[in-house]
């Protein structure tokens with residue numbers, strides 16, 4: 001595939017809801033971009049590497065600090081539990097404080113407020129970062145450990161690791177509009193919002209556009225399965241001042257390719273044209 005963009009550039013691919021074809025677009029954009037880093041921060045279920053046909057290898061563990069109470073020093077004053085905004089530190093009766101590791105996000109506040117320096121920290125593994133490459137394409141994948149609820153440390157670590165490469169980054173974000181999506185989109189120079197023209201698609205696109213607009217990041221919309229009926233995107237896009245860059249009709253060929261773990265751009269000329277348009281539009285938005 002040709003190089004469309006040659007400078008450092010972060011394009012986030014997001015969607016207000018799951019199942020719109022976000023990862024199909026992210027994989028296609030990464031392949032079209034040529035020399036690029038594909039960054040999968042949909043950390044609860046990363047699958048970008050599958051569509052890129054790349055075997056991933058463990059790169060590093062992602063850890064967060066976990067407080068440890070030194071009972072020799074602790075005076076059971078309760079300040080640590082009072083200060084913890086995540087309800088991760090509790091004190092029952094006259095016992096020493098207990099840390100709930102699944103609620104703790106490693107913010108370190110408890111050790112700062114402890115007047116007796118009774119709290120030290122150890123490291124807790126919350127996920128891993130995997131790496132793979134295929135030709136000029138590099139792939140980084142953040143993967144949240146089962147049972148861990150806070151995705152932000154993995155997302156931040158994955159995005160930080162990608163910064164090592166001064167090239168185009170295509171970031172596959174978590175679906176929805178909660179903290180994981182905002183953390184990934186917030187780093188982007190341009191956001192591609194993938195949607196489908198249904199009432200649900202429109203409702204979730206409105207939320208995603210609100211987030212992107214509040215962040216002040218230029219954006220464009222790609223409509224997947226554009227021949228579905230039930231929603232007119234025109235008024236919504238007009239309201240937020242964004243364009244529909246490409247509309248991709250349902251394609252049996254694409255559906256079959258997706259089911260086999262093949263990126264749509266490899267099988268459908270419409271997708272090739274659409275991704276070229278998206279990259280060009282993203283580049284224009286930064287000029």
Ligand code: SF4
Nearest residue numbers: 074075077078080114
């Ligand atoms: S703030 Fe320090 S001394 Fe007070 S209960 Fe917590 S660990 Fe113990």
Ligand code: SF4
Nearest residue numbers: 084104105107108110
């Ligand atoms: S590190 Fe932060 S979240 Fe964890 S127990 Fe301490 S204050 Fe609470």
